Amino acid sequence: MTTTSSPLTQDELKAMVGQAALRYIAPGDIVGVGTGSTVNKFIDALATIKDQVRAAVSSSEASTARLQAIGIPVLDANAVEQLSVYVDGADEIDGHGYMIKGGGAALTREKIVAALAQRFVCIADESKRVATLGQFPLPVEVIPMAAQQIARRFAALGGQATLRLKDGQPLVTDNGQHILDVHGLRITDPLAFESAVNQWPGVVTVGVFAHQKASVCLLGTASGVETLTY
Known part of the structure; x- marks a missing residue:
C-alpha cells in the first residue's frame, strides 16, 4: 500500500524557512529582526541558539517583546553602526529581490533596520513570489x-x-x-x-523595498526550502 504525505501547511512552511535562516547567524552577531507571522517562527528558532546571539535590533514593539521573552537583549537602532544580517518576511517578492512589505504595519522601522544591514535575508512561503509587484495592496x-x-x-x-x-x-x-x-x-x-x-x-x-531589497530569499516550497540569491 502506498501512502501519500499531506502537503505542508502555510504555518509549517513558515517554520521551515524560519529555521533555515539560522544558518545566516554567526556566533556573537547582533541580529536585525523584522515583524510578522513568518518572523515569529524565526524568533522561535532563534530561541534554540540564543546563547550565540549577542543582541537584536527589532523593527516593532511586537517583535521586541517576543525577543525579550526568549532572553535576547534588544538594542536601539541608534546604538548600532551596522548589522551583518537582517531577517524579515515579505508580502510579495519578485525575481530581482524587490519586495512589497508593510502588511503588518511595521514598514518604516523595517526599512530603517534593513538599511543598517549588510545582508537582507527574506523568509517567505512560495505564495509570496510574483512576476510583478502590485497584486498585494x-x-x-x-x-x-x-x-x-x-x-x-x-x-x-x-x-x-x-x-x-x-x-x-x-x-x-x-x-x-x-x-x-x-x-x-x-x-x-x-x-x-x-x-x-x-x-x-x-x-x-512607501512599502516598496527596492533600495533595501533582499540579498537572499529562503522560500518555503512543497519540496523544501529554495534559496534564491539576487
Whole structure:
C-alpha cells in the first residue's frame, strides 16, 4: 500500500524557512529582526541558539517583546553602526529581490533596520513570489493630514488607496502615523517607483523595498526550502 504525505501547511512552511535562516547567524552577531507571522517562527528558532546571539535590533514593539521573552537583549537602532544580517518576511517578492512589505504595519522601522544591514535575508512561503509587484495592496505609512492628498496622487496612477482601520478606527502605527493600502497598482520599475513616492509630501515610508531589497530569499516550497540569491 502506498501512502501519500499531506502537503505542508502555510504555518509549517513558515517554520521551515524560519529555521533555515539560522544558518545566516554567526556566533556573537547582533541580529536585525523584522515583524510578522513568518518572523515569529524565526524568533522561535532563534530561541534554540540564543546563547550565540549577542543582541537584536527589532523593527516593532511586537517583535521586541517576543525577543525579550526568549532572553535576547534588544538594542536601539541608534546604538548600532551596522548589522551583518537582517531577517524579515515579505508580502510579495519578485525575481530581482524587490519586495512589497508593510502588511503588518511595521514598514518604516523595517526599512530603517534593513538599511543598517549588510545582508537582507527574506523568509517567505512560495505564495509570496510574483512576476510583478502590485497584486498585494501596497502599504504606505503617511502623516494623517496628508492622507487624502496622497490618495488622490495614487488615483492619478490608477491606484485605489484606502485608510487601514483597526476596530473601526484608523490604525495607528508604532510611529503614531496612519497607513494607506493601495490596490490596483502594477509596479514594473520598483526602484523608480520607490524613489518617486518617497518625494511626496506626507509620505513617511512607501512599502516598496527596492533600495533595501533582499540579498537572499529562503522560500518555503512543497519540496523544501529554495534559496534564491539576487
